[in-house]
Amino acid sequence: MKASLRLLLVVVLAVLAADQVTKYLAVSRLTEALDGREGMARVSGFLSEQNLDNDPPKEGEFRRNTRPYRFIEDYWHFRYVENPGAAWGMFANLPDTARKAFFHVVSLAALTFILVLYRRTDASQKSVRLALALITGGALGNFVDRLIRGYVIDFIDWHWRNQPGMRWPTFNVADAAIVVGVALMLLDSVWARRPEETVATPPLTPQSPQP
DSSP states (O other), X not given: OOHHHHHHHHHHHHHHHHHHHHHHHHHHHHSSTTTTOOTHHHHHXXXXXXXXXXXXXXXXXXXXXXSOEEEETTTEEEEEEEEOSSGGGTTTTSOHXXXXXXXXXXXXXXXXXXXXXXXXXXXXXXXXXXXXXXXXXXXXXXXXXXXXXSSEEEEEEEBSTTOTTOBOXXXXXXXXXXXXXXXXXXXXXXXXXXXXXXXXXXXXXXXXXXX
């Protein structure tokens, strides 16, 4: 296996696993949705979107943020949120069928575009490859959410002392991987465009006066 493909698979699988495991923990610890289940029944409950009575849940009402956790008081909380839209809840008010189809198409198109970019990189662009792999893993993690349940699970809540306008939109590990990947690409772009250091020219030696 080529080193570039190995890097892509390792990073994507690591991000995807971390994203889904933390989302499972968010559902398990921050809601009551999996209470009363044991072992693999908890995992199947997380994946199948079924409650204890095996009734299909109403969208947005299956899980509630019943047990928020204050990790760092006034700054960092964990709270369960279902986001049917994009970042900052954009497009969340679209009709259910249209919204799901829209995000499926956009997600697949974005993943295809990112993979094409990755294939066009060369071995010297290690930071770009790492960045694209992080973005791919993050995009895939949120796409799995939309494919299974029609919305993305968010649970990381950053804010500044609950001041109005000082709260970052609730996010997840997949979102964090995408942000880190984009930041790496921006840094690489800035680094690549730095003007090359000018070659120092030897000082001019004064010429002796002509007789």
